[in-house]
Amino acid sequence: MPTCEVCQQPANQICGGCKLVYYCSRPHQKLGWREGHKFKCCAFKIEYSDTLGRHMVATRDIQQGEMILKEKPAVIGPRITCPTVCLTCGKNLDPPEFGDYYKCSKCNWPMCGPECESADFHKPECKAMTDRKYKCDIKYQGPNKVQAAYCVISPLRVLLMKHSNPLQYENIMNLESHLEDRINTPLYTILRANLVTFIVQVLGLPFDEETILKVASIFDTNSFDVRSPDGSRRLRAIYLTASMMDHSCTANTRHIFIGDDFHLAVIATVPISKGDLITATYTQSLWGTLDRRKHLVTNKFFDCECDRCKDPTEFGTHLGNIYCSVCNNPFAQNTSNRGSMLVSTNPLDEEAPWKCEKCEHSILSKQMVWGNNALKQDLQKLNKTAPNEFEDFIEKYSQTLHPSNHLVVQAKLALVQIYGNYKGYSLTELPNALIRRKVDLCHELLEVADKLEPGWSRFRGTLLLELQAAMTMKTKREYETGKITKAGAQDELMESLVLLQEATNILRIEPHMKDTLEAKINELTYLLDATAEEEVQ
Known part of the structure; x- marks a missing residue:
């Protein structure tokens, strides 16, 4: 029989968090928590291997939808380039009413107002700048003007921790940087001129060039892109524990950001067995393999070799495949090969040729890349509020691209978002044909979601x-026009x-979704009750 973690007597109350320790009573559970179990209570452990480096492994079975980790940012700040934002809360600043933004009275950086200026969060960097009589010179130059000056802020916040929070500073500096791979890139040539000059010459801080650039590289390697639900804030942050998760192009978790302080919560999208890797996606799951692997090697400096890749x-x-132009030629005499695709002869080698699944036709990898980039540019030029342009794109390339090619998927996803949500295309305004089109598109995309983002992914939840x-x-509509019976409507x-209940299970933890989900459930329940009452009458 298990024994109590505190008194070693027989116990039958298991810790609800880690499921690894037992207690004989509630008081001993509270005592064990205070005496240190709270720092060890989790469903995972961090391990190290030569192939994976540091990674996260499940120490027990984890249920689908379970929150595995909730962590506050070790450091958070603006992106390298961004529109004008408040240094304290990170909010995008609206165009000012009277010529210019509100400015911090000491360092002159744009802020929301006096409350953000006086916040403790801003004081260390403000003092470092005012001690050297530095004044920011950002001025209002029109809406959404991108500012490069923000590249200094996030690294500065880490460097200032060396004295204000040395333990946190060391934890951050121990993360992987890949500086040796970035040091000679164009971006780091610019950072050497701007960031290093600002830290050393303008602020006079005692850091050498390598340390400063290492901090910048640690951000580029480990930071999460943080967005508020309303889109008013977009920042980058480092989460020490979450950064240990290994990458997979079909990850078994998703993450969300909670509260104004942007705690990161990691959610299991599928059941995870004890001993399994806990994985996250560091790229876009709806990109094809060529684009995903290029993004990972360029930004994270590793070649992904997961099962999907x-x-x-x-x-x-067939997310990255195209139809074979020989087998699918309308004038081809052999029609038995219709529908065959060009696939990479070695997906882990970006220079490998692409060959037809059935005939001998092949093309060079660079031809595939050129064609892919050309069609991506066509897609990006489309009016994001004009569904006809997306429908025309899908039809135009229907003989070239597989129906679930990543470019077609993006076009279909845009249509799902437009139909039923945009002005002029609300559900009440949509003709029946477009209602059916939206239903069909959702089913097609759900098939893709089941294979590429299995389980309770945000993609699946929003589609449902x-x-x-x-x-x-x-x-x-069909009930009101007599096309279906009351029983059929029910x-x-x-x-x-x-479908709504599953969507609710997936999305209810999203902070901004609670009211929306409750309203939809109430509306659907009302319709069910109304049709039931009519049948009784």
Whole structure:
């Protein structure tokens, strides 16, 4: 029988967090927590290997939807370049009413107002600048003007920790930097001229060039892109523990940011077994393998060799594939090969040729890259509020791109977001044909989500939310026009409710989704009750 962690007597109360220790009573559980278990209580451990470096491993079975980690940022600050933001709260500053932004009375950096200026968060950097009589010269130059001056702030905050919080400084400096790989890049040539000059010559801080650039490189290697739900703040932050998660292109977690202080919460999207790696995605899961691996090697300095990257069809989604121009030629005599795709002969080698699955036709990798980039540019030029342009893109390249090619997927996702949500295309305004189109698009994208972002991913949750809304409107219209019976309407509304309940399980932890989900559940429940009452009458 297990024994109590505190008194070593027989115990049957297991710790609800780590599921590893037992207690004989509630008082001993509280005592054990105060005496140190709170620092060890988690569902994972950090291990090291020569191939993976430091990584996170599950110490027990983890349930789908379980919060594995909640962590506050070790340091948070502006991105290298960004619009004008407040140094304290990170909010994008609106165009000023009277010529210029509110400025800190000491260092002259743009701020929200007196409250942010006087916040403790801003004081160390403000003092470092005012001690040297430095004044920021950012002025209002029009909306969304990108400022390069912010590149100094996040590294400065880490460097100032050497005296204010030496333990945190050492923890950050012990993270992987890959400075040796970045040092001669164009960006770091600019940082050497701007960041190093600012820290050493302008502020007179006692740091050498290598240390300053190492801090910048630690940010580039380990930081998370932090966004507020309303889009008013976009920052970058380092989370010491979360940075230990290994990458996978089909990760078993997702993360969200909670509160104004941006605590990071890591959520299991699928059940994770004891001993399994706990993984995150450091790239975009809806990009093809060529783009994902290029992004990872350029920004994180490693070559991904996960199962998805090894599979030339990306788990059968054909996300990065195109149709073979020979087999799918409308004048080809042999029609048995129609639908065959060009796939990479070695997905882990970006220079490997691409060959047809059925015939001998092949093209060079650089031809694939050129074509991919050209079509990406076409997609980026489309009006983000004009669904016809996305529909035309899908139709135009239907003989070239697989229906779940990543460019087509992005176009379909844009349509799902426009239909039912944008002005002029709300669900009440959409004709029946476009309601059905939205339903079909959601089903197609859910098939992709099941393979590339399995489980309770944000992608799946938002698609389910869009699908149930369209299905509910479709059912309501068909019932009102007599196309389906009351019983049929009840069945379809129950199907929509099942989808909504799953979407709620996935998204309810998102801070900005609670009211939306409750309203949708109440609305659907009302429709179910209304049709039930009519049937009784």
